[in-house]
Amino acid sequence: MEKFKKLLPSIIFNLAEILVIFLAGKMMGLRLEIMLVIFGIFVMIRISLGGAMHYKSPYKCAIWSLLVFLSLFVLTNVGLGVSIIMAIFCAFILTTKGDINDMFMWKGKDTKYADIEEYIKYNSMETKLIEYEEKLKEKDNLTYLIYKYRFKDKMTFSQISERLDLENSRIVEKLEQIAFSFRIYFGI
Amino acid sequence: MYYVLSILLGLIPEVLFFTLFITYTKNIKEKRIKLFLLLAIVYFLCVLVQNLQILFYTLLIALFYLVLKLLYKNKIQIIDIFIISIAYLWIMLLSTVMLFLLNSDRSNYYYLYIIDRILLFLPFIFKNKFNKIYKKYCKFWNRNDEEKRHIKSITLRNISLIAINLTIVIANIIIVEIIKVGMG
Numbered sequence: 001m002e003k004f005k006k007l008l009p010s011i012i013f014n015l016a017e018i019l020v021i022f023l024a025g026k027m028m029g030l031r032l033e034i035m036l037v038i039f040g041i042f043v044m045i046r047i048s049l050g051g052a053m054h055y056k057s058p059y060k061c062a063i064w065s066l067l068v069f070l071s072l073f074v075l076t077n078v079g080l081g082v083s084i085i086m087a088i089f090c091a092f093i094l095t096t097k098g099d100i101n102d103m104f105m106w107k108g109k110d111t112k113y114a115d116i117e118e119y120i121k122y123n124s125m126e127t128k129l130i131e132y133e134e135k136l137k138e139k140d141n142l143t144y145l146i147y148k149y150r151f152k153d154k155m156t157f158s159q160i161s162e163r164l165d166l167e168n169s170r171i172v173e174k175l176e177q178i179a180f181s182f183r184i185y186f187g188i
Numbered sequence: 189m190y191y192v193l194s195i196l197l198g199l200i201p202e203v204l205f206f207t208l209f210i211t212y213t214k215n216i217k218e219k220r221i222k223l224f225l226l227l228a229i230v231y232f233l234c235v236l237v238q239n240l241q242i243l244f245y246t247l248l249i250a251l252f253y254l255v256l257k258l259l260y261k262n263k264i265q266i267i268d269i270f271i272i273s274i275a276y277l278w279i280m281l282l283s284t285v286m287l288f289l290l291n292s293d294r295s296n297y298y299y300l301y302i303i304d305r306i307l308l309f310l311p312f313i314f315k316n317k318f319n320k321i322y323k324k325y326c327k328f329w330n331r332n333d334e335e336k337r338h339i340k341s342i343t344l345r346n347i348s349l350i351a352i353n354l355t356i357v358i359a360n361i362i363i364v365e366i367i368k369v370g371m372g
Contacts, residue, residue, distance in 0.1 A: 086352070093348075
């Protein structure tokens with residue numbers, strides 16, 4: 001009961017927010033079932049993906065939600081199908097799944113260097129590995145940075161490319177060299 | 189004749205514009221010809237299938253993104269959909285201006301069309317700034333509460349989403365009007 005009392009103001013606020021969204025849709029001349037379809041799809045996708053993004057201020061959250069839904073409602077003039085597609089896309093973007101490096105749709109498993117990744121994972125404190133890293137650093141700092149960003153910091157190609165201002169082809173070339181020397185050094 | 193002209197003055201300049209816009213923004217230097225050809229094929233197929241109606245715009249943005257993903261894999265991020273939309277918005281804005289300038293007897297139609305195609309490439313005067321702006325856009329995209337920012341990640345996403353939705357709505361109105369005018 002105590003918990004419910006605490007949650008009551010936010011429940012009322014959310015209901016009021018939904019009511020305003022539906023009233024705005026009604027003022028645009030939309031049918032209730034169409035609004036329900038768009039709203040329902042958006043909410044369901046957002047809940048099922050998890051990691052929904054919110055403002056700290058509920059008022060800001062309400063205003064932006066209203067604007068996003070209004071733009072989706074306007075889209076129904078183009079076609080309900082388009083509006084539904086965009087509702088799904090909006091729901092996806094407004095979660096942490098829409099982060100630049102967290103795209104579940106496309107994150108393919110890079111198995112090319114899986115052996116190296118695994119070795120580093122289980123031998124991170126090994127003296128031989130630390131020695132290898134120091135040697136690499138002494139020999140060529142750029143190669144070491146690529147090694148560090150790729151295998152230790154688990155950065156993507158685009159992040160490494162941005163950080164070091166290098167083209168992808170150059171990173172690939174350096175990674176091939178690293179992988180070759182790593183495998184020989186550790187006999188894997 | 190209409191279709192030949194629409195390929196020469198419509199498809200080729202627009203696909204070239206998209207290719208240049210994407211490559212300058214993302215600082216892509218490889219597979220540019222492949223990109224141009226694939227975008228041209230996709231554009232052509234979209235015109236054939238959808239005939240510039242309802243789903244065409246959404247389909248085009250989605251397929252352009254898929255082509256980019258196919259060619260450049262990890263280098264392409266979800267926010268690149270918005271880059272395609274911004275390029276699209278520029279085409280729409282120009283077309284809207286040209287529609288307003290069109291005489292009632294359509295006597296200046298081809299002059300305006302050619303001016304439109306030339307102005308299409310006007311933003312490339314600032315092509316060096318594209319990648320810098322894109323990097324800033326990327327920087328603000330992911331949430332980071334530890335850093336003080338001019339714009340919150342969620343605000344940037346909301347603005348981008350509203351912009352893409354409105355682009356589709358405007359595109360739907362404008363393109364249909366252009367086709368009507370073009371068909372006479």
